[in-house]
Amino acid sequence: MDGNEVIISLSHLSKVFSKDHMEVRALDDFSLDVTDGEFVCLLGPSGCGKTTVLRIVAGLERKSGGSVKVKKKEVTAAGSDRGMVFQEFALFPWRTVARNVEFGLEVKGISPEKAHEISSQLIELVGLKGFEDAHPSQLSGGMKQRVAIARALANNPAVLLMDEPFGSLDAQTRNLMQKELLRIWSATRKTVMFVTHSVDEAVFLADRIVVMTARPGKVREVFEVPMARPRDRTSREFIEVRGKVLAELDEEFEKARAKELSPE
Amino acid sequence: MADIYERLHKIMVDNWRAVVLGLISALAFLLIWQAYAGYLHGTWLFHRTKPAGIADFIPYPGAVIAAFFESFVHRDPASQLYMTSHILASLKRVFLGFIIALGLAVPVGLLMGRSMGAAAAGRPIVELFRPIPPLAWIPLFLVMFGLAWGPVGIVFLGIFFPILLNVIFGARSVDVVITDAARTLGARSRDIFIKVVLPFTLPYLMTGIKVGLGIGWMCIVAAEMLGNVGGGVGYYIFAMLPLGRIDLMYAGMLVIGLLSVLTTGVAGVIERWVYRWMGMK
Numbered sequence: 055m056d057g058n059e060v061i062i063s064l065s066h067l068s069k070v071f072s073k074d075h076m077e078v079r080a081l082d083d084f085s086l087d088v089t090d091g092e093f094v095c096l097l098g099p100s101g102c103g104k105t106t107v108l109r110i111v112a113g114l115e116r117k118s119g120g121s122v123k124v125k126k127k128e129v130t131a132a133g134s135d136r137g138m139v140f141q142e143f144a145l146f147p148w149r150t151v152a153r154n155v156e157f158g159l160e161v162k163g164i165s166p167e168k169a170h171e172i173s174s175q176l177i178e179l180v181g182l183k184g185f186e187d188a189h190p191s192q193l194s195g196g197m198k199q200r201v202a203i204a205r206a207l208a209n210n211p212a213v214l215l216m217d218e219p220f221g222s223l224d225a226q227t228r229n230l231m232q233k234e235l236l237r238i239w240s241a242t243r244k245t246v247m248f249v250t251h252s253v254d255e256a257v258f259l260a261d262r263i264v265v266m267t268a269r270p271g272k273v274r275e276v277f278e279v280p281m282a283r284p285r286d287r288t289s290r291e292f293i294e295v296r297g298k299v300l301a302e303l304d305e306e307f308e309k310a311r312a313k314e315l316s317p318e
Numbered sequence: 319m320a321d322i323y324e325r326l327h328k329i330m331v332d333n334w335r336a337v338v339l340g341l342i343s344a345l346a347f348l349l350i351w352q353a354y355a356g357y358l359h360g361t362w363l364f365h366r367t368k369p370a371g372i373a374d375f376i377p378y379p380g381a382v383i384a385a386f387f388e389s390f391v392h393r394d395p396a397s398q399l400y401m402t403s404h405i406l407a408s409l410k411r412v413f414l415g416f417i418i419a420l421g422l423a424v425p426v427g428l429l430m431g432r433s434m435g436a437a438a439a440g441r442p443i444v445e446l447f448r449p450i451p452p453l454a455w456i457p458l459f460l461v462m463f464g465l466a467w468g469p470v471g472i473v474f475l476g477i478f479f480p481i482l483l484n485v486i487f488g489a490r491s492v493d494v495v496i497t498d499a500a501r502t503l504g505a506r507s508r509d510i511f512i513k514v515v516l517p518f519t520l521p522y523l524m525t526g527i528k529v530g531l532g533i534g535w536m537c538i539v540a541a542e543m544l545g546n547v548g549g550g551v552g553y554y555i556f557a558m559l560p561l562g563r564i565d566l567m568y569a570g571m572l573v574i575g576l577l578s579v580l581t582t583g584v585a586g587v588i589e590r591w592v593y594r595w596m597g598m599k
């Protein structure tokens with residue numbers, strides 16, 4: 055399944071935001087290795103910096119210290135080798151589904167014929183065949199996120215970064231999209247870094263779950279989830295893992311709340 | 319042809335209530351005008367007791383409509399031109415002013431909308447000049463740029479700021495998450511500008527154009543009135559007064575109103591077309 059080759063390597067990563075002459079330490083000494091084809095979920099209380107980790111890997115945010123390597127190359131800027139899917143979908147509303155998916159290829163200078171070929175394959179993969187010429191405004195939330203996934207995959211990136219991609223979907227759609235994502239993931243074998251605040255989602259999806267501490271975020275605990283897929287949410291094993299992760303997270307959540315109540 | 323008829327029919331059916339209400343109010347307006355003119359001219363119900371005065375300036379609606387058609391088939395008593403010549407003269411000035419305003423406001427607006435430095439540098443000038451009514455510049459512009467280009471300059475001023483402000487606002491409103499997405503897809507600054515900022519700003523530009531055109535027509539009438547600039551509907555309106563052709567003066571006003579409606583209507587059609595092309599409602 056994977057050659058254990060490290061694709062994403064974060065070591066001693068730190069991030070300090072300065073806002074209104076105040077310095078906020080978002081990340082502190084965050085280290086994590088993600089291997090080829092692995093599905094890793096980052097889980098933590100809100101404001102713990104899990105999105106910041108993802109944005110730094112994507113090259114959308116500068117790190118303050120430490121190192122971030124993707125395929126052994128230090129990350130300095132955003133690039134098409136790291137695809138990202140956002141909670142807000144972030145589709146181009148004036149572009150059709152196909153043209154959204156083809157954006158990255160267009161920018162890369164790939165011929166329209168070739169781009170079209172790739173986009174129709176991906177649109178089929180994400181289950182949107184027949185909607186190539188629809189505009190995002192005509193799609194439901196789940197369908198929009200399918201477009202965003204196909205769009206990120208079009209560049210054939212080494213890693214797929216997903217920032218609470220199903221956070222704004224209703225519960226049913228969310229469950230369906232989780233299954234769909236696993237199907238797409240097993241078809242493409244991408245390395246996935248997935249940010250969520252839902253324990254259930256993390257246990258359902260991940261090979262490994264990284265529970266982060268409250269701000270400043272660092273790795274608190276890493277859980278291996280050796281269950282076979284598709285996973286049954288009602289199985290004893292599932293509930294057990296969920297219980298363990300939840301217990302860890304709850305402690306951090308309490309800390310985060312205590313910190314919120316007493317300003318630094 | 320059948321297609322156009324069908325579409326018109328659909329519009330009528332869809333908006334029959336709006337159409338009926340619009341017709342009723344227009345009819346009511348004409349009736350009240352007719353009644354008031356009748357009263358003033360002493361031909362309706364009671365006899366006018368006041369001496370001549372306001373009556374000279376309020377003709378019957380029928381007279382204005384007749385004058386409107388007359389202005390197209392007879393040369394006017396001031397400059398011996400047909401109304402079409404005046405319309406063309408005004409249209410030419412508005413069009414030139416519009417093109418220059420568009421050509422300057424779009425790049426400047428994009429720059430000010432996307433660069434903090436350009437915004438900071440441009441803001442004092444924009445904020446200082448924007449509130450000055452374009453009409454205040456008319457005397458100066460007619461002297462500075464002459465009778466041919468002076469009115470064009472006034473129209474330019476009237477159209478420039480609405481377009482500029484809308485483009486700045488549009489370029490500034492581009493969702494950060496959309497530009498972030500573009501960057502993770504491999505887009506460089508140039509790609510983002512052309513493939514994200516420009517399309518995003520387009521609907522805002524259309525709003526600016528619609529607002530600007532309305533102001534442009536106000537400006538051209540005023541500019542043409544203040545100097546014998548060689549025809550134009552504004553000149554026409556102003557020239558009919560001393561000749562006592564109040565009916566023709568109203569006809570000129572009607573022409574300006576219709577021209578403004580027409581150009582804004584064309585801009586509206588283009589706007590809807592742009593929206594449909596962009597998949598927005």
